[in-house]
Amino acid sequence: MKKIRILKPVLVSNQQRARENRGVFDRMNSLVINIIASPGAGKTSFIKYLVNVMKKTCKILVVEGDIKGQIDSKSISRLGVDVIQINTATECHLDAFMTAQVLPKIKKNYDLILVENIGNLVCPAEFEIGEDFKLAILSTPEGDDKPLKYPLLFHLAKVIVINKRDLLPYVDFRPDEAIKNIQKENPKAVIFEVSAKTGEGFEEVFRYIHKELNARKKKSKR
């Protein structure tokens, strides 16, 4: 028996469920960001840096996707924001159905919902969850060629964050080359260069997310 190819019908039904999730998020008036990166690229550190500053001005929920365990959920909870854990057991990505299971647990309206997907550059890109946009993180130790090797994610992500700028002196990563490679796949990508360790570059990220939050508020008033 050969491997059965059912990718397309699965994605179609996932898209339907993602639209339904989107309807729920719209009624809550929440900006939902689907955060995707390799294992250890700094998804959790990025979220923690964002949460720590932005929790003063907006209501944040973090949805934490992991194969197993609650290591990151616990560390984010300590910042005083609400966290919901999804454990996928064997699945290498979040999908719209898993996200739908979270919806009944959301008991109030959040301005910003940050979803940390499973550490993987491939499948998470294929499954919409009802997000406003995907935010991809590429860390400098991974190399500047990754946008060419994992093109779908870098093609679909509206925002791409180059993280771990603090390691630039010690790794073979050319920021200009990385940006060129990103733009080959996605000429309109919004690109930020940061270090979630030192905080470098985060001012522009905050400004961007505030702008997106305001755009969403205006949309809901119409």
Add this chain to the structure above:
Amino acid sequence: MKKIRILKPVLVSNQQRARENRGVFDRMNSLVINIIASPGAGKTSFIKYLVNVMKKTCKILVVEGDIKGQIDSKSISRLGVDVIQINTATECHLDAFMTAQVLPKIKKNYDLILVENIGNLVCPAEFEIGEDFKLAILSTPEGDDKPLKYPLLFHLAKVIVINKRDLLPYVDFRPDEAIKNIQKENPKAVIFEVSAKTGEGFEEVFRYIHKELNARKKKSKR
């Protein structure tokens, strides 16, 4: 329509095909290592360091798995060893059927076949390809908690290489903690600590692979 779960039957048929591949590799008397890691953990650098030294004493083939492109194949070819490229297009892992498609292209007997899987800690662990063993690479910038978050790979890999030791002074990675976490999932794991940049720690890796090559030769003489 809900997502269809067909994981189990797929794995069973994959295992059958993997056994058939294994039969072919046995007849060639090749040691086959399935190398699995995150994007950018240093799979290609590890392979290049190994090849550069070991090509003097044994015949090596590299099978290079990528979603798209031939960046790594080209750079490995320049070392003067044979390379076969597999492009998976959308698949996030190699499986036994993809590997079977490579077999007719293998025109001579190699002592050592190094298979570089897709950069992903999840699905590549689930699909046997007919390998002698899996070798997982964990790089220091990824963090010492990864064995707990992606347990299946670290459970199944006979050999686990901690790479990028040269970055230890600059990242939050505790080698003892990483080893403890690996051993929680896999008490018998053979663990090496290396830097594919400086060559640190490779002597022990060479010794180990030579031992495995000799064991395979003895087995075939019986």
